[in-house]
Amino acid sequence: MSLLTDLRPPFEETSVDNNGPLVSIITFIPFSVSFIVVIIKTWSMVYLKRVVLSVDIPIWAATILALVQSLLIQFAVDHGMGRHLEALIPSTFHTYNKMTYVAQILFFLVLTLAKVSTSNLIRSIDPTQSIQRYCRITETIIGGWTILAVLGYAFQCQTPRWQYLPSHCLGEGAIMYPVMTINMLVDVALVVLPTIMLWNVQMPLPRRLKIISTFASRILVIIVDGLQLSYLGQYLHSTDPTxxxxxxxxxNQIMMNASIVTTCIPNLYRVMNSLALGMNRVQIPEGLELRPKARKASSYRMIQ
Known part of the structure; x- marks a missing residue:
């Protein structure tokens, strides 16, 4: 029997009328990367005895929710996501709406947990009052954003709540614009805060820039958020939502997984740097602790 006859047919095939397989690829490849990164980070921190529960528990929870969310997106693909609405029977469209509805709520929760993990990491690095205050303000905004995003999305449409059609929902889904804009601004804050925190630390400039760049990797999330905003109108006002x-x-899928990965990058940098130096333990970052010098909250020195 020839090799060609032994090949099994593909699970799904993309076509001009079916983008479902592309959704599956964009969903599970980024999630696989996120899962591997979280496993490496967790193993490294456990091995080096540097687990910080306030930082690690949110990212573990985010990864679990991201897995469930990815599976729901695949179920939505199986029930019409990526195909034209006219090609679906009512029961299929009904199931698609339910899967998409829950997946979107989980998407918001994953973003929240990733942000909280990053904010807690910043707080664990710098105990000074000003940074602690800014982080608390940021986390309060994150909490408010989560409530707005989850409740705003969950109750934007008439009964049944999970069925999105422009004529069926308040403002044709306009609530998503402030939700995603605030999401972007919070991510900007999570880049700016560690930059300010580390800028006055007494260490070589190249090392300081490397550490700042690990937090600045979140800029990728901001860029994807901007792209999503540009596509929202096309979807929200469409009569062919599937x-x-x-x-x-x-x-959404790229943004969600990029949030998880970029949250892990500062910790991974610490681990790689420690291994390169042949250290037996990790400190944040590179043996650095921050402490006010000469009663000036804006000035810090390294404690070896």
């Missing part, structure tokens, strides 16, 4: 949702979902 088809036009493709670009929005693609951005």
């Amino acid at each position: 088809w036009t949702i493709f670009s929005v979902i693609a951005c």
